[in-house]
Amino acid sequence: MEQKNNGGKTKYMGPDIVFENVTKEYDNGVKALDSVSFSINSGEFAFLMGHSGSGKSSLIKLLMLEERPTSGNIIVQGTNLADIKGANVPRFRRNIGVVFQDFRLIQSKTVYENIAFAMEIIGSDRATINKQVDIALELVGLKHKKHEKPNCLSGGEQQRVAIARAVVNLPGMIIADEPTGNLDPDNSVEIMQLLKKINDMGATVLIATHEDTIVKNLSQRVIQLDHGVRQIGQE
Amino acid sequence: MMRFIRTVYYVLKQGLKSICKNLFMVSASVVVVFATLLMMGGLWAISENIQFVVEQYKERPDIRINLHSYIEQEEAEELKAVLEKDGRVKSVVLITKEETRNNIINFLDGDGAGIFEGHEESPALNYISFDIMLEAYTDGAAFKAEAEKLVSVDNVRDTSGFISKLEVVLFWIRIGTVAATVAMAVLSVLLIFNTVKLTVFARKREIEIMKYIGASDWYICGPFVIEGVFTGLVGALLAYFMLGGICNGLYKTLTQSNFLGDTISLLAFKDIDVNFLLWYILAGVATGVIASLWAIRKHVNV
Numbered sequence: 001m002e003q004k005n006n007g008g009k010t011k012y013m014g015p016d017i018v019f020e021n022v023t024k025e026y027d028n029g030v031k032a033l034d035s036v037s038f039s040i041n042s043g044e045f046a047f048l049m050g051h052s053g054s055g056k057s058s059l060i061k062l063l064m065l066e067e068r069p070t071s072g073n074i075i076v077q078g079t080n081l082a083d084i085k086g087a088n089v090p091r092f093r094r095n096i097g098v099v100f101q102d103f104r105l106i107q108s109k110t111v112y113e114n115i116a117f118a119m120e121i122i123g124s125d126r127a128t129i130n131k132q133v134d135i136a137l138e139l140v141g142l143k144h145k146k147h148e149k150p151n152c153l154s155g156g157e158q159q160r161v162a163i164a165r166a167v168v169n170l171p172g173m174i175i176a177d178e179p180t181g182n183l184d185p186d187n188s189v190e191i192m193q194l195l196k197k198i199n200d201m202g203a204t205v206l207i208a209t210h211e212d213t214i215v216k217n218l219s220q221r222v223i224q225l226d227h228g229v230r231q232i233g234q235e
Numbered sequence: 236m237m238r239f240i241r242t243v244y245y246v247l248k249q250g251l252k253s254i255c256k257n258l259f260m261v262s263a264s265v266v267v268v269f270a271t272l273l274m275m276g277g278l279w280a281i282s283e284n285i286q287f288v289v290e291q292y293k294e295r296p297d298i299r300i301n302l303h304s305y306i307e308q309e310e311a312e313e314l315k316a317v318l319e320k321d322g323r324v325k326s327v328v329l330i331t332k333e334e335t336r337n338n339i340i341n342f343l344d345g346d347g348a349g350i351f352e353g354h355e356e357s358p359a360l361n362y363i364s365f366d367i368m369l370e371a372y373t374d375g376a377a378f379k380a381e382a383e384k385l386v387s388v389d390n391v392r393d394t395s396g397f398i399s400k401l402e403v404v405l406f407w408i409r410i411g412t413v414a415a416t417v418a419m420a421v422l423s424v425l426l427i428f429n430t431v432k433l434t435v436f437a438r439k440r441e442i443e444i445m446k447y448i449g450a451s452d453w454y455i456c457g458p459f460v461i462e463g464v465f466t467g468l469v470g471a472l473l474a475y476f477m478l479g480g481i482c483n484g485l486y487k488t489l490t491q492s493n494f495l496g497d498t499i500s501l502l503a504f505k506d507i508d509v510n511f512l513l514w515y516i517l518a519g520v521a522t523g524v525i526a527s528l529w530a531i532r533k534h535v536n537v
């Protein structure tokens with residue numbers, strides 16, 4: 001499965017994600033991010049680490065355009081996010097696969113329907129949907145659970161379904177906020193390895209987590225966050 | 236383009252599914268839309284009919300003056316000339332003794348049983364009358380009072396008052412129609428709004444997820460709007476056929492029962508039905524769409 005999808009546009013060669021002095025202050029005065037700067041290259045795998053309240057989720061919300069920065073610039077694949085407005089927000093989000101701690105699957109839909117859903121919203125035809133869903137399920141190793149409902153699956157399995165949904169449209173980038181936060185250590189390792197596998201296929205991957213052991217074992221780049229970026233580790 | 240058509244198809248499917256899931260509340264909304272439109276149409280049909288009756292009455296003489304039986308044609312012609320010069324009078328028609336007699340006999344003895352045989356010369360059947368049309372806005376009662384003072388006049392009948400009373404009734408029915416329609420329309424919007432709000436609430440998490448994976452606003456709103464359109468459409472269709480049925484039924488009963496006499500006719504449903512179906516559908520669908528968009532705007536904050 002080819003993870004890079006540049007939609008026929010001329011390929012952008014610079015870094016995938018750039019934060020330039022990004023500050024996020026919420027309405028209640030809490031400064032979640034204070035002048036954060038870093039960049040992530042295309043095809044890179046990076047962990048976003050920091051203690052609770054250090055602003056990891058805030059950073060991801062900014063990337064998903066759920067929140068807007070108080071100041072500073074965020075550039076994703078060459079586009080300044082400040083320029084993306086209105087109907088272009090959902091279009092932008094389709095280019096990023098996102099995974100959450102609480103899986104966020106639709107309980108009333110089967111595994112297949114949950115994944116297919118992400119393709120229906122962009123108007124893919126049924127044959128393509130079936131093919132892609134099968135490939136995604138194969139990738140996460142859940143083909144045999146295709147017609148189960150999420151509540152019949154274990155946490156690890158549910159998270160793998162969420163990952164399948166995140167990759168089914170072949171986005172260039174996967175972002176995960178504490179994807180292993182609700183999982184036991186074995187499952188956590190499996191999920192991280194799965195995300196690494198997707199990265200190996202070409203997708204840029206950014207994972208917010210505070211699981212030191214897994215991070216150490218995978219020995220990938222770490223962006224340490226403490227309201228501002230404190231340290232940018234490389235392997 | 237194909238992608239667009241396919242997303243429309245997915246949205247439609249989602250909307251229909253949501254209707255099936257919510258059948259009870261959707262039915263309640265349909266009933267309210269139906270009741271609103273039926274009441275609106277019913278009141279409208281009533282006022283159209285009253286208007287029609289008023290117009291029929293307006294074509295009739297406002298004042299009927301009956302002269303004493305001993306007044307002969309020549310004297311009556313002179314009086315007619317005097318009446319015609321009166322500024323309030325639009326037209327005067329003289330009805331001769333013979334015509335009066337024939338009219339009365341025809342009216343009371345239509346099947347020719349001969350109940351008046353031998354009484355043809357009775358003064359009760361032989362008098363001259365004037366049918367007078369007054370100019371608009373003339374005080375019929377005052378004119379009647381004046382006419383009654385004339386020596387040759389036996390009695391005067393004034394029907395102009397009846398029409399103005401009918402017109403007052405008509406006016407209030409029309410006001411009532413507007414007021415009741417506004418009230419019921421507000422009720423419909425509120426009910427559909429609440430129904431859709433319930434659906435939105437039940438699917439809040441799903442909507443959140445849809446937003447994360449990049450569903451556009453119209454893709455998210457579409458199913459709810461379809462729910463509203465469906466409610467309005469079904470309500471409108473039901474109301475239309477119900478109204479047609481009731482109107483035709485009443486028309487048949489009233490015209491056949493002779494309740495109104497031969498002199499007054501009513502409008503059948505097909506005479507009132509000026510694109511009713513179209514207006515009903517427009518009103519119903521507009522109500523549904525407004526209510527559901529309002530419900531989503533408030534709760535999804537798209």
Ligand SMILES: Nc1ncnc2c1ncn2[C@@H]1O[C@H](COP(=O)(O)OP(=O)(O)OP(=O)(O)O)[C@@H](O)[C@H]1O
Pocket residue numbers: 026027028030031032050051052053054055056057058059
């Ligand atoms: N919507 C909000 N309004 C106000 N303050 C907020 C909001 N979201 C987050 N915060 C505050 O911003 C700070 C950073 O929160 P954030 O959720 O980004 O941290 P985090 O690194 O993800 O923490 P955790 O590891 O616990 O998930 C916290 O102090 C939090 O209370």
Ligand SMILES: [Mg+2]
Pocket residue numbers: 056057058177
């Ligand atoms: Mg967090």
